[in-house]
Each structure stands twice: as C-alpha cells, then as structure tokens.
Amino acid sequence: MEKKYMVRLSQKERDTLTDVRKRLKGSSQKVRRAEILLKADVQGPNWTDMKIAEAFSCRVQTVDNLRKRLVVEGFEIALNGKARESPPRQKVLDGKQEAQVIAMRLGKPPKGYANWSLRLLAEHVVELGLVESISHETIRQTLKKTV
Structure with missing residues (x-):
C-alpha cells in the first residue's frame, strides 16, 4: 500500500526527535511519537507502517495518524499532541448535594418500591x-465513592 503522507524531517527536527528519544524528555507518549517519526522518515530508515507498528507495539492506524498529523498540522503538534478542545466536564453535584443523595439512598x-434504584x-x-x-450513572458514581 502506498503511503499517502510522507514524513520528511529537517535536520533540526531530526535532532529534536533524537534528543527526546535519548534523554527520554517528556511523557512516554512523546518519546514513542519521536521514535515512530524517526523510523518513518523518508531520508532515514523509512520503515513500513507495519514494521513500525510491530516494533513499538501499536496499531498501523496509529502510525498512519501520526504521519498525517505531522504533514497536516505540523511538527510540534505531531510530537506533543493536541490540547483538548473542550475542558473536562465540571462535577454535576457538589459536596452538599452528594450528601443529600446519600442520605436519600439510606x-x-x-411507597410502592422495595428498594431504591439508581434511576x-x-x-x-x-x-x-x-x-x-442528572443521569443514573452520576448517581452510581456518587454512591460508589462512599462504599
């Protein structure tokens, strides 16, 4: 299968990736991305996606996605990953509300029910x-914390 996105690293980018790999700078994901990009470089080893995936215990699609990210979004984003577009959700219940839910459960x-269900x-x-x-899953998670 012919590669759609070719990895062509400049010498500066290659040096940065080598430095990340040798010194284990950053997260394990960053080091792994650096290694994958180095092996995928056309002017370097130019390994196949299958060989890279096998060497670094990931899927071929992961290698392809990283190639695409490098070509489309740039070196920094390919190496460091993307920041979240939206922040993680805020808690639905505060401490006082959680206490009321727990008290209600206890x-x-x-009338007409033998036990409380989450719903x-x-x-x-x-x-x-x-x-x-509120979803029943939020109730479950709230009650699970107390057990």
Missing part, C-alpha cells in the same frame, strides 16, 4: 430540585 424508598434516585433528585437533570 432512607426508606418511596429512581435520579428522578427524585430532579424532583427535589437539587439539579435540573
């Missing part, structure tokens, strides 16, 4: 106005 279930707890939390909406 109390008696509503039933989620419905009651919304009915009480603690939050506008």
Whole structure:
C-alpha cells in the first residue's frame, strides 16, 4: 500500500526527535511519537507502517495518524499532541448535594418500591430540585465513592 503522507524531517527536527528519544524528555507518549517519526522518515530508515507498528507495539492506524498529523498540522503538534478542545466536564453535584443523595439512598424508598434504584434516585433528585437533570450513572458514581 502506498503511503499517502510522507514524513520528511529537517535536520533540526531530526535532532529534536533524537534528543527526546535519548534523554527520554517528556511523557512516554512523546518519546514513542519521536521514535515512530524517526523510523518513518523518508531520508532515514523509512520503515513500513507495519514494521513500525510491530516494533513499538501499536496499531498501523496509529502510525498512519501520526504521519498525517505531522504533514497536516505540523511538527510540534505531531510530537506533543493536541490540547483538548473542550475542558473536562465540571462535577454535576457538589459536596452538599452528594450528601443529600446519600442520605436519600439510606432512607426508606418511596411507597410502592422495595428498594431504591439508581434511576429512581435520579428522578427524585430532579424532583427535589437539587439539579435540573442528572443521569443514573452520576448517581452510581456518587454512591460508589462512599462504599
């Protein structure tokens, strides 16, 4: 299969990657990206994607994606990775609300129910106005922390 994105590194880029690899600068992902890019360089070893994937215990698609990122987005992003586009989600419940959910769980279930289910707890939390909406998974994670 012919490669769509060819890795052509300048001497400065090659030196940077070699330095990262030799000194193990940065995260393990960064070192691995550096090694992959060095092996994929047309003016260097020019290994096949299959051989690179085998050598570094990753998928061929990972190597192809890294090649593409280098060509399309540039050297720095290919080496260091992308920053998140959106920050991680904020917590849905604060400490006081979590305490209320736990207290509700420890109390008696509503009439007609033998036990609290996660979905039933989620419905009651919304009915009480603690939050506008909440999933049963958030309730599960909240209760799991206490066990």
